[in-house]
Amino acid sequence: MNESSAVQFGAITVVLLLVAFYGGTYLVSHRIRKKKENADQYMTAGNKIGFGISAASMTATWIWASSMYASAEAGYTYGISGPIHYGLWGALMILFIYPFGKRIRAVAPKAHSIAEVMHARHGRSSQLMLAGSNVVGSLISLMSNFIAGGVLIAMLSPFTFIQGVLTVAAGVLLYTLWSGFRASVLTDFIQVMAMFGAVAVIIPFIFFAADFPAAFETGAQNLTSEQQSFFSSEAFLNQGAPYIAAVLAYAIGNQTIAQRLFAVREDLIKPTFITATIGYGAMVIGVGMFGVMALYLGFEPTGGDVNNIIPELAASYLPAVLLAVFFVMIIGALSSTADSDLSAMSSIMMADVYGQNVAGKAKANPRTMLLVGRVTMLLATAAAVSFASLQLSILDLLVFVGALWGALVFPVLASFYWKKVTNKAFTVSVLAALACFVPVRFEWFPLTGVVGIIVDLFSVVGIAVILGLMCFGFFGVKVAKVVAVIAAVVSAPFVIGFLHDYATLSASLLAYAVSTIVCWAMSVRGSAEFDFALIAQRTGDFDDDAAASPAASSSTAGAAPGSASHESTTVGDPR
């Protein structure tokens, strides 16, 4: 255990820090505020964001307080390879989506969400499945960020957890409510700069303050042989492998990523995603090293709660000034993701629920859309604050949602490349996958004997699907098929008879396998020949307010609102 005494802020100090952070963020968002906001810019900022803001926003959105805490937990639990098995795969989630992102953007250059594109591709059921899962995922994310804020404020100040949650919720809502996504991405730049600057100072400071590198030798006995190994199978199977399974699922299922994909200038998708991959990976793995250091130090978090590792380590080793920097780092991380979640949910309710299903694309009123977006933010904040008080297990919820999204990956991606996929195939395959996923994930029956072997066989298929899809994005279908077959052959001896002991991983792989098999089987002999040009025509701007939307004026010049305007959105379609 450390010898330093923990530091706590006084009430006035915390209030000043929060006022400085949220007040400053609000002032920045106020500078871009327009009395009459444009509905499309509220959702995707005109589809022409530059590299600096988009890379910062993608990085800031993907880094959230929970990812820092979870990375440190991985380091503390699994040892030196733990942060890699959290941060590397999380980073690759961003990287692996970019080739698919380029395709998605090519067929739907001015869409607002992938669910909206699914409506254009298939129809209502597939759209609402994706939109529903996006809303659930964003709500969980929002809630977990509020929880992280409440825990931090309660730990470092005299304020209570609930007071902390309410303060963070109000602060995020304050600067996001009026300008939506535009405010979210611009403030992301400031927040990511603050986070990066803080972590670049704090990691080395704690490292030397805690008597490292000498502690690597004096504390080595605190680690098991697995924890000392960079190639720990425990770390891989319990932490890394379920995350690899979730790599594509998170990227496909998360509207915050899709929203930035549709917002960035099309030629900047690749550098944006690569930069965000490196930035996220370095930041999260770096923070995860706190967990490794805590392990070497024999640090015992209060109550055995691993979520306390980072704040307690910071409070023990940082002087007050740097502790304030640390405080801003965590508040910045959770706020940047929370505002992205609010923007994601509002755009789904605006475009997918109101725009596509309530009013209809042709009759959607941009003013009403903005109202829907802002009311959504208010309701989502209220719901997340309510759920935050329950203090659910964040990591369990995330793994569950990530695995749930696994059922959507193949049907969604196939829908962007394969003309034969139908709405029926999409819907049935996802429902079938979920029907198989839930009982295995929650072990409603013992995964032993024949059942275990069957689950393992599906897991082999799931591994083949995941690796095949990853390669497909970069190298095309031939390479993907070869890799999938090799993956199945190589993994089978290790998986069959063994993997069903890991219910979370097995359920995720099962979801991939079942959705792929059913979707493929229902589509391969069908006669459907979808024309992808229709997607660009069926998606596009809702708001023709050229004065408020210079981007819209250049790409959809003279277009009228509603369906007539969408014909012009085929401009830029590279087919």
Added chain:
Amino acid sequence: MSTLAMTLYTLMWPLIVLAVMAVIGYAFFADWKKARETGQDII
């Protein structure tokens, strides 16, 4: 891993973070300057 390797392994991440910070910061101010020159909003 040796003590030196562990030290490098721990401290390499903040250095990479600084490099990414520089790239993003430079790009942002380039965008900002261009927006000012053309009279457009940066976002």
